[in-house]
Every structure is written in structure tokens, then in C-alpha cells.
Amino acid sequence: xxxxxxxxxxxxxxxxxxxxxxxxxxxxxxxxxxxxxxxxxxxxxxxxxxxxxxxxxxxxxxxxxxxxxxxxxxxxxxxxxxxxxxxxxxxxxxxxxxxxxxxxxxxxxxxxxxxxxxxxxxxxxxxxxxxxxxxxxxxxxxxxxxxxxxxxxxxxxxxxxx
Amino acid sequence: xxxxxxxxxxxxxxxxxxxxxxxxxxxxxxxxxxxxxxxxxxxxxxxxxxxxxxxxxxxxxxxxxxxxxxxxxxxxxxxxxxxxxxxxxxxxxxxxxxxxxxxxxxxxxxxxxxxxxxxxxxxxxxxxxxxxxxxxxxxxxxxxxxxxxxxxxxxxxxxxxx
DNA sequence: CTAAAATAGTTGACAAGTCAACTAAATGCG
DNA sequence: CGCATTTAGTTGACTTGTCAACTATTTTAG
Numbered sequence: 260x261x262x263x264x265x266x267x268x269x270x271x272x273x274x275x276x277x278x279x280x281x282x283x284x285x286x287x288x289x290x291x292x293x294x295x296x297x298x299x300x301x302x303x304x305x306x307x308x309x310x311x312x313x314x315x316x317x318x319x320x321x322x323x324x325x326x327x328x329x330x331x332x333x334x335x336x337x338x339x340x341x342x343x344x345x346x347x348x349x350x351x352x353x354x355x356x357x358x359x360x361x362x363x364x365x366x367x368x369x370x371x372x373x374x375x376x377x378x379x380x381x382x383x384x385x386x387x388x389x390x391x392x393x394x395x396x397x398x399x400x401x402x403x404x405x406x407x408x409x410x411x412x413x414x415x416x417x418x419x420x421x
Numbered sequence: 422x423x424x425x426x427x428x429x430x431x432x433x434x435x436x437x438x439x440x441x442x443x444x445x446x447x448x449x450x451x452x453x454x455x456x457x458x459x460x461x462x463x464x465x466x467x468x469x470x471x472x473x474x475x476x477x478x479x480x481x482x483x484x485x486x487x488x489x490x491x492x493x494x495x496x497x498x499x500x501x502x503x504x505x506x507x508x509x510x511x512x513x514x515x516x517x518x519x520x521x522x523x524x525x526x527x528x529x530x531x532x533x534x535x536x537x538x539x540x541x542x543x544x545x546x547x548x549x550x551x552x553x554x555x556x557x558x559x560x561x562x563x564x565x566x567x568x569x570x571x572x573x574x575x576x577x578x579x580x581x582x583x
Numbered sequence: 584c585t586a587a588a589a590t591a592g593t594t595g596a597c598a599a600g601t602c603a604a605c606t607a608a609a610t611g612c613g
Numbered sequence: 614c615g616c617a618t619t620t621a622g623t624t625g626a627c628t629t630g631t632c633a634a635c636t637a638t639t640t641t642a643g
Binding site: 454483484495520523 | 591594595
């Protein structure tokens with residue numbers, strides 16, 4: 260196999276190599292690796308930090324609302340918040356008006372971590388979007404938003420019609 | 422709960438709700454759910470079928486090449502191919518010229534499955550891209566390709582510089 | 584030629600995330 | 614009211630996928 264310089268992607272260059280689904284999964288996984296590396300020195304993982312973001316805007320929201328923010332399974336939220344609580348980033352309080360729900364609050368540790376976290380988020384976002392101009396990014400977000408909403412809301416376990 | 426019609430995303434509508442990273446992960450997960458549902462009736466899972474795609478174009482390629490096609494970890498390929506082999510979709514042969522490598526071939530079962538598989542792939546792709554015109558899709562693929570290459574190749578375990 | 588380095592594949596341990604089944608509280612309807 | 618349904622959260626079992634450490638070949642340099 261002396262000079263097999265061309266990758267499979269260069270040799271096989273048809274529709275199936277250009278699927279949006281393929282790009283999405285490659286980007287998702289690569290992005291995760293990048294985040295793992297950036298977060299390595301901190302006491303928090305890729306699966307947990309996203310839940311802090313909506314909380315920085317508004318504390319006291321419920322796990323349900325956090326799930327909706329990311330269209331994510333309830334079980335994932337429980338587990339991420341358990342870890343965040345264990346590591347001292349959030350506190351859960353029973354909602355006095357509806358004892359099924361929790362109200363989630365940030366600790367001092369989480370508030371102090373905010374600048375570093377947003378630095379990492381910005382870094383990652385910039386890294387992904389290197390050499391892509393602002394207009395193109397705007398168009399991208401627009402299209403991705405449509406795709407999310409095309410796929411959206413059709414979960415089975417969580418909240419079905421009726 | 423009475424009239425809490427606005428979701429968190431509608432209330433909190435700043436930069437952090439518009440991150441490309443956020444859209445990517447929402448789309449990735451929703452797309453997986455959709456695929457799981459479509460594949461449910463077949464004897465193959467979401468983690469396995471992607472490896473068939475390059476094989477439909479060219480048989481005999483190695484696990485390494487399959488990994489490169491998806492920028493995926495070697496371990497993931499081993500496991501997916503073990504399942505594909507177990508279910509009778511592929512066969513592995515030792516490459517006679519380099520006994521470290523395997524050459525991977527499709528079975529009759531895999532070849533017969535091809536039309537249904539491509540139907541599902543097309544369905545999923547169409548579902549994601551509903552109401553998005555061709556030009557926009559082209560632009561999207563273009564941008565996603567740039568992002569993949571911005572993130573690309575910087576794996577630690579697999580093949581580093583030098 | 585031979586020892587060292589690189590490469591393909593494998594395995595174990597782990598994180599993330601889904602689904603399904605469950606609990607407990609709240610709501611709705613007879 | 615009081616029973617049935619819905620809802621928020623929890624748990625167990627499972628699939629994907631990563632990293633790190635390992636084996637067995639192959640390649641490279643001395």
C-alpha cells in the first residue's frame with residue numbers, strides 16, 4: 260500500500276459523503292473532544308456545564324425547564340444535576356408551591372466559575388467557526404434552527420401529544 | 422403551570438441560546454432518536470449502519486479507513502464491526518499483504534439490506550431538511566464542511582503529528 | 584540485520600444520553 | 614369529595630463513543 264495518500268473521503272465523493280447527518284455527527288464528536296480537553300483542568304465535565312448556562316440567566320428554574328432548553332431527556336438532567344450538586348455548583352430546593360418540582364440555584368462556586376466557563380465556550384465556538392465570516396455564521400445558525408425545529412419535540416418518553 | 426406558554430428559550434434569548442454548539446448537540450441527539458425509531462424494526466442499530474455506507478462503495482477497506490471516514494475512534498469501529506459481523510452483515514479477512522489489517526467485506530444480507538437502509542437515510546435527511554431550499558442546503562453543507570475541517574484531525578489517541 | 588518506532592486492531596474503564604418503569608405530588612372529573 | 618390522569622423527578626438497563634494501555638505486526642535507522 261505504498262502511496263495511498265488520498266483518503267476514503269477523497270476517493271469516495273458522492274452524496275453519501277455529503278450527508279448533513281454525517282457532518283453533524285462528526286462535528287458533535289470532535290466538538291466534545293475539544294471541550295473535554297478544555298475542561299480537563301476544571302472540576303466539571305462536558306455533560307454538566309451546559310445546565311449552568313440557563314441558570315446564569317435565571318435561577319430557580321426546574322429540571323423540566325432545563326431539559327426543554329436542550330431538548331434533552333429528563334434522566335440526563337437528573338444525572339448531570341446530581342453531579343453538579345455533588346461538586347458544589349448547584350443546590351436543589353423543593354418548590355413550595357408544587358412539591359414535585361425542584362428549584363435550582365447556583366452556588367458561589369458556580370458564580371465564580373462563570374468567567375472561565377464563558378471563556379471556554381467562546382474559545383470553542385471560535386475554534387469551530389475559524390475562517391467563516393459573520394454573515395455565513397448567521398445563515399448557519401438560521402438553518403440549524405430550522406433543522407432543530409424540524410426534528411423537535413417528537414420525543415416518545417417525555418411529552419407526547421395530549 | 423396555568424399559562425406558562427413561553428418556553429425558557431423564548432424568555433432567555435441571548436447569545437448563549439444561539440450557540441452553534443448548542444444547535445449541533447440538539448440536532449445530533451434528536452436525529453439519533455429519529456434513527457432509532459426508524460431502525461427499530463431492523464436487525465441493526467444506529468451505531469452500526471454508518472460503517473456499511475463506505476463499504477457499499479468499496480469493499481475490502483480496513484477499520485482504519487472506516488474510522489477516517491467518520492473521524493471516529495478505532496475502538497468504536499472495532500465494536501460496531503463486531504456487532505455487524507455477529508449479525509451477519511460483514512466478514513473480516515486478514516489482509517495478506519499486511520497481517521495487522523483487516524479487509525472488510527459485505528455479506529449477502531448487507532447487500533440485500535441496502536435499499537431499505539438508503540430509504541431510511543433519505544427519509545431522515547429529508548425530515549431534517551424539510552422546508553429548507555436547495556440553495557440553503559448547499560450553503561449549509563459547505564459551512565459544516567468547514568467546521569469539520571476546523572475541528573478535524575486533532576485527536577489525541579489516534580494519529581498525532583509526526 | 585536487528586533494535587526501536589510506528590501502525591492496526593483489541594480491550595477495559597468510563598461518561599453521556601435514551602427509554603421504560605417507577606414514585607409522589609397535583610390536577611381534573613364523576 | 615375521591616378516584617383517575619397527568620406531571621416532575623428518579624432509577625435501572627442499555628447503547629455510543631472516548632481514552633489509555635496493550636498485542637502483534639510492519640517499517641525505519643543504525
